[in-house]
Amino acid sequence: MVADPGFCAPGLDRADLLRSDPDGLRAAMMRPSARLLRMTGLDPDIAEDGGLAWGSLAEADPEAELLLLGLDGAAPRFVAVGHAPGPGQPIPLLWQALAALPERDAAIYAAARSLVDWHARHRFCARCGSETASEKAGWARCCPNCHAEHFPRTDPVVIMLAEHGGRVLLGRQPQYPPRRLSALAGFVEPGETFEGAVARELHEEAGIRVSNIRYIKSQPWPFPSSLMIGCFADAEDDALTIDTTELEEAIWVDEAGVRAAMAGEPDAPFIAPPRLAIAHHLLAIWLELQD
Incomplete structure (x- = not known):
């Protein structure tokens, strides 16, 4: 039986209801179990055990937007996005790192990378050109001028x-x-x-x-x-x-x-x-x- 390709393993509980609950989201950020995915640009930081590296939410740049990746059991998992993720490491080195990640970690990273990249490239409204703001815990952007909603695309x-x-x-x-x-x-x-x-x-x-x-x-x-x-x-x-x-x-x-x-x-x-x-x-x- 052929195994699944990379990035296909079950990842986090995407916690759809929490995305639309501002009070619940704030409470999730205050939980001691909340963690921030450490990334350099669009590339994952790798922990000593070979998996993804996680840190405290306090590590995030104060100017960055925090995006909810989901729940790991009851523990909230976030990633931060700034205005430009910056260049990553050479592709061969990235592929080596991804090939060594546990399957679940690779799936979590795939969702995080796509989401961070989308936010970095869609900061302005496609309808009127105004700067947009992150909404729904990072799973949408809203234009304050024309009120258009924009969602991450696949x-x-x-x-x-x-x-x-x-x-x-x-x-x-x-x-x-x-x-x-x-x-x-x-x-x-x-x-x-x-x-x-x-x-x-x-x-x-x-x-x-x-x-x-x-x-x-x-x-x-x-x-x-x-x-x-x-x-x-x-x-x-x-x-x-x-x-x-x-x-x-x-x-x-x-x-x-x-x-x-x-x-x-x-x-x-x-x-x-x-x-x-x-x-x-x-x-x-x-x-x-x-x-």
Whole structure:
């Protein structure tokens, strides 16, 4: 049985009722058990035990807004956001840190990172341009001028394996490390189903037509805030027309090649996506179906 991708473990109780209870929220901040998630920019601070680092609410910058992440049992958990989170550590180092986090901690961090990033990038009203204020314990922003409410957004992204003749289609974007291949992916556009997005993206990026599109698994992806919708699809043929503005290459890989890559064999035809990524798990599920 294939495990879930990164960031999918149950996290905190999101305490929806407490978000809309100002008195209850103030009381939660005064509890001795209240804790602040320590972050440097958008990156997590790691404790000596390898998990997320938590501190006192007194550590927060007085000018920062405190956002309620939720409850850990009865203990409130917060994160602070200033006007600009600042640059983080290099991506390879961040990935190493995230891969070592306990699954629950990774899920808590994913929610915190997405929320902090959204606040930092949405300080002004999209309707009138006035500066907004945090509301609902950080799960909304309200404009004092036109009274518009703005809520943290999650962008749906389809990520899919097209199959033909016992092979799957994998591609490489320019920013990937050398030899790294992954499933093709793209944002769901307004007025579009995720099945429609799968078919459109595969045709736009690789020139193939697909049918029998089926949902497999999803994953929150906090870079900055997406929901990855993992799918399989059957390709009508294997002729490729690659959109080189999106992909450097795309190839069909057979079962033996996928197994070699997932096992990390040096002579594999590609390097598999990291275990945190849903693409890795889609490949693992596809291999299970070949048995």
